[in-house]
Amino acid sequence: MLSAKSLFQEIIDNDESFALFCSIAAGGESQGGWENARIAALVPQSERGLAPKITRHGADEDKHGRIFTALMKKRGLAPVPVPPETDYTMLLERDGIGLAHDRLRADRPLSVQDIVVYLAHSRVTEQRASEQMELLRRHFADHPDLGRAVKMISNDEDNHLAYCHEELLRFARAGHGRAIQRTLRRCALAEIRIYRDVSLAVMAHMGRILGWPRAKSAVLAAGIHAVYAWERFAGWRRMVSLTMPERRDALGGPAATAPEFA
Numbered sequence: 311m312l313s314a315k316s317l318f319q320e321i322i323d324n325d326e327s328f329a330l331f332c333s334i335a336a337g338g339e340s341q342g343g344w345e346n347a348r349i350a351a352l353v354p355q356s357e358r359g360l361a362p363k364i365t366r367h368g369a370d371e372d373k374h375g376r377i378f379t380a381l382m383k384k385r386g387l388a389p390v391p392v393p394p395e396t397d398y399t400m401l402l403e404r405d406g407i408g409l410a411h412d413r414l415r416a417d418r419p420l421s422v423q424d425i426v427v428y429l430a431h432s433r434v435t436e437q438r439a440s441e442q443m444e445l446l447r448r449h450f451a452d453h454p455d456l457g458r459a460v461k462m463i464s465n466d467e468d469n470h471l472a473y474c475h476e477e478l479l480r481f482a483r484a485g486h487g488r489a490i491q492r493t494l495r496r497c498a499l500a501e502i503r504i505y506r507d508v509s510l511a512v513m514a515h516m517g518r519i520l521g522w523p524r525a526k527s528a529v530l531a532a533g534i535h536a537v538y539a540w541e542r543f544a545g546w547r548r549m550v551s552l553t554m555p556e557r558r559d560a561l562g563g564p565a566a567t568a569p570e571f572a
Contacts, residue, residue: 315449336378343372348414363561395511430493433474472555494550506538
């Protein structure tokens, strides 16, 4: 019987599929770290108080990338090239979601509207990250190799999501409410489509590595399409709501140190 746990277990147990999984994850986290570092450096003067939180966000993402790399190293594995069709962050940027990398490379301060776009993009993608890590935490928190990493990353993603809610609500009170909702909706609808496409691509690569029969691959693909259909109909709305989080000032301190995986 197919289940999320059995599927992940199969991927984790095979060195080649595990290396691909960790390489995809590490690449996305490292890209997020770079983006946040550049945004922190370019925050407009009126929002300089946000810079330490954005820096913390980026430091967390960098840490996650190092954790996934360390998990590979512990098994004697090296990172592998990330297939372009599985590069979630690159595909989002190519679709115009978030701040363009050309803009972040320019040494020109961002506007307040740019910060609103950054936070709205982060609120949507951190929702996805929080849910994915909660799934892994539920099934692998006690895993001898993955447990500590999964719990740390899951906690960080929950902090990032709380931070996005709190800051977007602050900007909404300052008069940016319509722009926030418009940007959130556009980001959410694009994200669920890209997530579907990336999921299909990742499962296709895993299927080839693990030798899945066509029937199994077809069932998994149908499941991915079913999730997309639900998200397109109603599920995207969970990505655009804003509520004051229980975790206040979630990124108000320094990033925690990554655990050692000796």
